[in-house]
Amino acid sequence: MTPRISFEHQLEALNDNLVEMGQYVEKSIDQIFKALETMDIELAKEVMEGDDTVDDMEKGIEAQSLALITRQQPVARDLRMVSTALKVVTDMERIGDHAADIAEIIVRFEHADFYHLSKQVPKMIEATKKMVHDSLNAFIKRDVKAAGEIMKQDDIIDGLFDKIKTEIISLLQGGNQNADYCVDVLMIAKYLERIGDHAVNICEWTIFEEKGTIDNIRVL
Incomplete structure (x- = not known):
């Protein structure tokens, strides 16, 4: 096996691990939204426990990427692919973290x-779920055009967050709801908004890998 063929196999293995992590994170998102809708405490606990798996996947991909850079010294597109892996894995891990954050709130308010x-909460959940799915799909397919379009969905999520914030403030001012309860709903909405931001980042990194340009990456 030539060094180049060996390197290509290592890149394929790296990509396979990224796909596996993306699928696991998307599963966590589906589970936490189902748990939120049905207040399924056991499902929420499952998401919390699964966060360790996401963390382990992140560490494994980071080690794999750094080993490729150190041993193979990739350049041009190959370097962009490995660099993108290091960035995307961080955003996927943060999405998993926020799913676990929402799970903790569900468990606390049983x-x-x-x-x-x-x-607006169900609407924001559906919009966030769609954006995560679409961004991961665009990354897996390296679909630059789709990535650019998906980024626009973040405006919808931001708009829904603003509406929820306004509604919660109104409820608090009216004194008709438990304050802690209202604050936690607002926190759930904030976590959803942050998940959307990380989906935007994944789209940005997808474009970077293919085109070598990058704009507006958010570090959260």
């Missing part, structure tokens, strides 16, 4: 109904 306190 009998609450976060899903229906604001009519």
Whole structure:
């Protein structure tokens, strides 16, 4: 096996691990949104426990990427691919962290109904779920055009967050809801908004890998 063929096999293995982590993170997102809708405490706990798996995947991919850079000294597109892996894995790990953050709130307020306190929450959940799925799919396919379009979805998520914030402030001013409960709904919305930001980052890194240009990366 020539050094180049060996290197290409290592790149394929790296990409396979990225895909596996993306699928695991998307599964966590699906689970936490189902848990939020049904207040399924056991499912929320499962997401919390799964966060360690996401962390381990991140560390493994980081080690794999750094080993490739050190031993193979890639250049041009190959270097962009490995560099992108290091960046995307961080955003995927943060998405997993925020899913676990939401899970902790669900477990703490076992009998609450976060899903229906604001009519905007279900809309924000669906928008965030779609954006995560679409961004990971664009990355896997290296679809630059789709990545550019998906980034626009973040405006929808930001708009829904602003509406939820306004509704929660109104509820607090009216004194008709438990303050801690309202604050946690607002925190859930904030975590959703941050998940959307990380999905934007994944799209940005997808474009960078293919075109070598990058704009507006957010570090959260």
